[in-house]
Amino acid sequence: MSAAAAAAAAVTTTEPVMKTYCSGLQCGKETQSELKCPICLKADIISVFCNETCYKNNYKAHKSLHFKENEDGTLNKDVSYDPYTKFKYTGDVRAQYPLTPKRIVPEHIKKPDWAANGLPIGEQKNDRLNKIPVYSKDQIKKIRKAAILGREILDIAGAAVKPGVTTDEIDEIVHNETIKRNAYPSPLNYYNFPKSVCTCVNEVICHGIPDRTVLKEGDIVNIDVSLYHNGFHADLNETYYVGEKISKEAINTVETSRECLKNAIKLCKPGVTFQELGDHIEKHATLNKCSVVRTYCGHGVGEYFHSLPNIPHYARNRTAGVMKPGMVFTIEPMINEGTWRDVTWPDDWTSATQDGKLSAQFEHMLLITENGVEILSARNKKSPGGPRERTK
Incomplete structure (x- = not known):
């Protein structure tokens, strides 16, 4: 093998490693976990959690992303819903769920603590x-x-x-x-x-x-x-x-x-x-x-x-x-x-x-x-x- 060929063989292209972060708002740590929210998966949303405990602790806030389920278990993606039907609103404005997933901030941007x-x-x-x-x-x-x-x-x-x-x-x-x-x-x-x-x-x-x-x-x-x-x-x-x-x-x-x-x-x-x-x-x-x-x-x-x-x-x-x-x-x-x-x-x-x-x-x-x-x-x-x- 010539020196030029050897040098070319030594050069390898590497794909950037995609980091995964816990979807829990109270966590947000980088994780290697593959524990995904099953309801989000139905809606083609990938929500990864560190572990079962992290999932349970963050579920109250996380469930705001979930669509309503139909009687057959499928998700109704076309209709928004009020999650607080028992709450006595004072005016005409109502909460309209589901919320969209937390928006991503690129790694290079300086973040508050x-x-x-x-x-x-x-x-x-x-x-x-x-x-x-x-x-x-x-x-x-x-x-x-x-x-x-x-x-x-x-x-x-x-x-x-x-x-x-x-x-x-x-x-x-x-x-x-x-x-x-x-x-x-x-x-x-x-x-x-x-x-x-x-x-x-x-x-x-x-x-x-x-x-x-x-x-x-x-x-x-x-x-x-x-x-x-x-x-x-x-x-x-x-x-x-x-x-x-x-x-x-x-x-x-x-x-x-x-x-x-x-x-x-x-x-x-x-x-x-x-x-x-x-x-x-x-x-x-x-x-x-x-x-x-x-x-x-x-x-x-x-x-x-x-x-x-x-x-x-x-x-x-x-x-x-x-x-x-x-x-x-x-x-x-x-x-x-x-x-x-x-x-x-x-x-x-x-x-x-x-x-x-x-x-x-x-x-x-x-x-x-x-x-x-x-x-x-x-x-x-x-x-x-x-x-x-x-x-x-």
Whole structure:
């Protein structure tokens, strides 16, 4: 054999090894197991689990992927179903299962610590310090970049809102656009949240899980985009009108929320307390015959998805902290048409108004500067959505 032939023979092509990860949201470890969910196999979905224990421990969340079975044992792939038929919903929106499988994030993308098992350990440790982060110029540069990417993704998702689109299709758009930007969708597997974005329709206040719900003419829908890029998080959201035939109640609720956020941002500068933001937000909400949700609040964002400061949006709250240059946080008033009280669905995530009336929300990322405030997640001239005039 010649030297050239020997060299050629020595060169071998190897196929890339496909890694397999446990489908349990509380696990996510690489595994060599061949234990597959039998119900998923019927639907041509490959769901691998480490072992029987892992399968049993994760089954409650995993079964949301399963189609309903017909009497003969076959799967009905054409019909969505409500998994919580015994739950007393407060409005017309219902959970629409099955969910699509957890979307894949490529290996090369940097991931937060909860991507595998759902636990944000770093965030939990930081919470114990009880300090509001103040970021350096270099860190702010990276946070600003993450916010710009978040705005791009939210605008693309917002432009897709129209009658006939499902909230799961919006999730797919957000996921794919996030991956294109070499970022990780922050909600994905955060405390085992199963999707890459939160979508909230009509009476849903926050943390809505994208599913087979079809948007219809006259709905409102909030899209809450969060991502992790180069070690820092972005977090922003807007509420969009679906179609053109929007009720005056919906317009008043949405525009009041938009205005509440705008008014609160005007107050932000060094020396202002976080506590006083709620006084101004609730005053404007009440003026427009709306209420302010008390269960959820704005928060610090940057190195951590959620951190101090906590920013309640209601009046006479007792949150601590004073704004200083270098602080980055969100203000995200959730404004309800009726009562401020909320209820949580059996999925342990979706929060809805107690009276079934509408809820709207807007969220911006804000940086406190030496002289005032910078809106890191600001809209641009091409951003879809935008305000509508109230009708009498």
